Amino acid sequence: MNLTRLTAVLAGLLAALLLAPSARAQALDRAGLIANLCGNASAMGEAASVLTGLAMSGDAADRAFAVPLARAVIDRKLACDDAGAVLTENGLDAVTRQPRAAAGEPLTPVLSLKNRATYEQVDAALALRAAPEASQRAAALKTLERRPALIPEGLLEAAAAAEPDAGLKGEIETLAQTAALTAADPAARIRALARIADNPSRRALTQVSALTADPAYAASPEFRAAVDDATVRIGRGIAVGDVLATAYNGLSFASILFMAAIGLAIIFGLMGVINLAQGELIMIGAYVTWLVQQGLRVVAPSLLDWYLVLAIPVAFFVTAAIGIALEASLLRHLYKRPLMSLLATWAVSLFLMNLVRVVFGTQNLQFETPFYVTGGVPVIGDFIFTWNRMFAILFAVVTLALTWGLVRRTPFGLNIRAVTQNRDMAACIGIPTRRVDMMAFGLGSGLAGLAGLALSPIYSVNPQMGQNFIIDAFMVVVLGGVGTIAGTVVAALGIGQINVLIEPLWGAVAAKVIVLLMIIAFLQWRPEGLFAVKGRRK
Amino acid sequence: MSLTALLVDGLTVRFGSFRALDDLSLAIDYGEVRAIIGPNGAGKTTLLDVISGITRPKQGRVLFDGAIDLTGLSEAAIARAGLRRKFQKPSVFEGLSVRQHIAIGADVGFRARLDAPALEDRIGEVLETVGLVDHSNRLAGELSHGQKQWLEIGMVLASDPKVLMLDEPVAGLTDEETERTAALVRALKRPDRAIVVVEHDMDFVERIADRVTVLHEGRTLFEGSMAHVRADAAVVEVYLGR
């Protein structure tokens, strides 16, 4: 993780705590400020610097007091009279903010050319700090952006720390960096460079590499060295981030593939049947998850955030029940006719997909995003450790562990392995192979349901979604070999990573083409898959 | 022509860490009927698999006719060299008629090379030999188990093989059928042909075999005449039961 960033934030918090009391100690002389605003050019300049100070570090109440003032001066909506001044926009006294009318012949202060720019800047600074609407703050930021050199040091950092809107916060930070980089003081610029290099990103790289055209780059060797150093560091950070991001995306894709394929692999190993309806079972798992969410909305809204967890048993058992029914009513009769069972399971897939389409419609389902799958932690470069992907990865790991335990450590698993290896022999020693088939089919289908649950926070959920995964899942099974968990894991990881590696280079379609060609080539070398035990051919 | 039809030389076949054949060597001559016996799992079928090219050995080689190494050849090339084999599990083409089987066996190639009358003669001859003349137009899928065994034998001998390998030709047959099969095997014996029979039925082996090789755990335990086999203490120990 990024320690530097964390320390910076902590230091900032500490500084704010220490500074706050002292800032409050010197109470603002509101009447004096208004008097200066009504004064001559130099008094107005003084007033501007007071206002700037408020924007940076003043008391929140004073800042709120100051917000309309600069605007009023610019728009000539300030009427100075003997008793002070009135804001003519709303007819309030500038100091007390009580309604009153201007007395006598009020004067409206006129800004000098120099002061006008300052006041625009001050107004924007105040708005950025204190305007209630994000849009107003964004507009203020745009104004400030025009003259980065005039932005008082520290203003943007303070604004960014207090900004609740994430997007705007990012923009403020960028501007802060730009401002620091364009500062007049060379030392400040070098310090800014070091700070930027601490948080490498593509944005930072653009900013820093633009500096090679800066006159100072040619003139000052120190500046040049700082720029070059920052470029290298940022480049390295981005590269690391990209590698991590690719690996992370590949891992999450592999998790989904694994979840989609493991049930398929178990069933294939056991019965030699490829279940073409596996994709639809995944889809039904996702729909069940959605139904659980809708149910909670009605029954127990307080638990709504936990629907992803609560849906786990429901998704598993509903799809497992469908699988068991399928095995008992259909596939049982197709034992030893694997090609016909392909057609039969396709019929089931067609049926389920269209049934869901008729019942729920074709549109994508809307899912809540609970807090535990929202957002992520930015790590380095452009790599964000997102929670929704982490959810899928963890889910797959837990599923893997449980499936492995079930197959390796329970009597049921022992039966599955026995029937997978030698069905006739298993039957001879009294293993109820038909029951094992049925339960294993249920298990495989239930795992598909869980896959549907795991991918609902990442992918869109609709009646056709199963089709997107099923072919990749086949490839995993073909590559991994018949009925081995280890093979499925390795094949899912391999295909997941290869997909993610190729995609950014040549696109998703090319990734699929290349994966398929690689698998065909691989089968030349090992026709039985990665981990399969070779059986007697005749 | 060399006298040795098949020379099996230091053959090792492994399945995982299990050795189905373990440095096995043996020689089979032209003109003899060789029986290979041994308990279940001794490696008899595996040996035939290697000879016919279905299984690749880890080590060793199989020389045919003293010159041709079979271990690198494809199944089809081995068959075309003159070696034919009947499988342990009767393997016939359920969708083809009995005649078609013999035609396929007699004349190898996508297009027929023999002219029609010659082929007809050959088919008639073979059907006569295996006693399926009355069934020549039936589909193989409709035959009884014994008839399927004979059909497969007829199919492999239709090409006049130099080496004929029969894997358990009388398994599951009635006594009378066994009798006829024994007579058939004896009748197939020729000076320019080697016949290898894998079998469990001792009486059958006694009737057909010139020499017997006893396999045990992938190795030769004994080689000699059937009378000697029955007398050998080691064989009695592992195979015939004490």
Add this chain to the structure above:
Amino acid sequence: MNRFGLITHTAPIVHLITLIVLAALLMAGLAGTEFALSRYLANAIGQLAAFAVLAISLDLIWGYLGILSLGHGLFFALGGYLMAMYLLKHSFEITGTVPDFLQFMGWKEFPFYWDGFEFFPYALAAAVVMTTLISGLFGYVSFRSRVGGVYFAIITQALVYVAMLLMFRNDTGFGGNNGMTGFTVLFGWPMGTSGMITALAVASLLVLAGVLAGCNGLVKSRFGALMLATRDDETRLRTMGYETLRLKLIVWCLSALIAMLAGMLYVPQVGIINPRVLSPELSLEIAVWVAIGGRGHLVGAVIGALLVNAVKFWLSFAAPEIWPFILSGLIVLVVLVFPNGLMDLAKFKLVRPMGPKRLASDMGEARP
């Protein structure tokens, strides 16, 4: 009785071929008279004939060789696309119509690989060469490594899926997701006229009859017996001295070529081709036609394709949304109750028995 002992009394296939030829002649004869079929009906017959050819191509390898391809749409689409290229280029030569997809892409002219497609013989040769190359290469690597059964079916399905994704891309110069349409001229004659529709339908029927006769000759020959032998027990045949790899490769390529031919017949009759013909569903549906008709029977494949598609055509007007349900019901029925499709009905004497009886258990299906 012939040399291989097959019974050769007038088989149903002869009746079927005669019937198809008669229908074609009748349609041709009645064209332009008041008894002529409606354009819609004539067009439907032509399309059905193309589908029947496609079904035969699959039956040849599945029914007679035991190899199930779930990617035959690939070769159908290949023929279709190359035919469409000919039609577009030819129409452009004559009428100057620039295809829509070129305009969408903002391209001024055809990409270079379209050169020559205005000549039909060139387009045909390109289709034959490409189909042979693709099927040959894929078949060789698959059969060489002895990939078969479910593995082969799944990989062919992946193949057609990947091809679909490729063709959905708009930058390939093959029409992208809109496909190719707007054909106006065929062999110098305007398309869409009653005469052209009838001519295409008659041609399709004649091609169907020819393909049927040819395939029938093949499966009744010695080579056909070897195909069945490969299906029933490939190792057995190999250990009899036959290179089954070559045999499978020959039949596989032949089957691909027939599917390609079906695609070339189909496209001018529907007037459009797009990547949806490459969807795995279509390829699976072909297998369903064959299964319903009865695999391992050419007559069955034709009847299956005609029946299923006739119902589908009709339902696509009456109630398109229930078609998937009917289709899945049909499949389950065939799979559970009539493993040999309509050929089982024939056994119940509802129809005259056709061809040698086949065992209901598994033709050429081995556990992987």
